[in-house]
Amino acid sequence: MEKVAVRGRPREFDVEEALAAALRVFWTKGYEGASLSDLTEAMGITRPSLYAAFGNKEALFKQALDLYEREKLAYARSALEAPTARGVARRMLDGTIENITSECRGCLGVIASVSCSNPDSPIGQEMRDRTQHVRTALVERLQKAIDDGDFTIPVEAEAMTRYLLAVMQGIAVQAGAGASRDELQEVAEATLAIWPGR
Numbered sequence: 001m002e003k004v005a006v007r008g009r010p011r012e013f014d015v016e017e018a019l020a021a022a023l024r025v026f027w028t029k030g031y032e033g034a035s036l037s038d039l040t041e042a043m044g045i046t047r048p049s050l051y052a053a054f055g056n057k058e059a060l061f062k063q064a065l066d067l068y069e070r071e072k073l074a075y076a077r078s079a080l081e082a083p084t085a086r087g088v089a090r091r092m093l094d095g096t097i098e099n100i101t102s103e104c105r106g107c108l109g110v111i112a113s114v115s116c117s118n119p120d121s122p123i124g125q126e127m128r129d130r131t132q133h134v135r136t137a138l139v140e141r142l143q144k145a146i147d148d149g150d151f152t153i154p155v156e157a158e159a160m161t162r163y164l165l166a167v168m169q170g171i172a173v174q175a176g177a178g179a180s181r182d183e184l185q186e187v188a189e190a191t192l193a194i195w196p197g198r
Contacts, residue, residue: 018043023064085145085197093188100175151197
């Protein structure tokens with residue numbers, strides 16, 4: 001655990017714990033909805049400590065996104081290694097549901113994107129870049145499934161990726177609106193029932 005000694009204060013704080021607290025705030029309120037007061041209160045530090053350890057709010061958000069991807073999106077890496085296209089879809093859907101029904105409801109990416117009102121903001125671009133990275137990896141994996149004869153009808157990898165991501169985003173929005181885990185699982189099962197592949 002990395003400890004940071006803040007200049008002028010004898011107290012130290014755990015950077016990872018503070019970052020995890022910031023992640024919970026961003027996850028709950030989105031980027032624009034999270035004030036510096038919200039963040040420092042949740043993190044248990046002062047504004048000067050926040051700036052000294054993490055930089056500005058934008059830099060803190062990017063570090064929180066890194067933590068989110070490491071801890072909450074590990075299922076995406078596992079999904080890409082599934083032996084079949086249906087397995088990829090199953091792991092992505094189950095991982096999404098597990099993630100968004102855990103500590104905070106909803107998907108950080110969806111929350112941040114929806115709450116970021118300025119499409120030209122660096123945060124909006126950051127979210128688009130990160131989403132594109134996941135999308136590209138999924139397209140490549142589903143193209144491999146097509147090449148391997150994994151689908152029962154002719155499909156395009158790009159279209160199947162957009163479809164899967166749209167279902168995942170819809171599940172996240174429904175979770176944020178209060179849908180139960182069982183209700184979300186029904187959406188996943190319905191999606192898999194009509195999935196045109198092994």
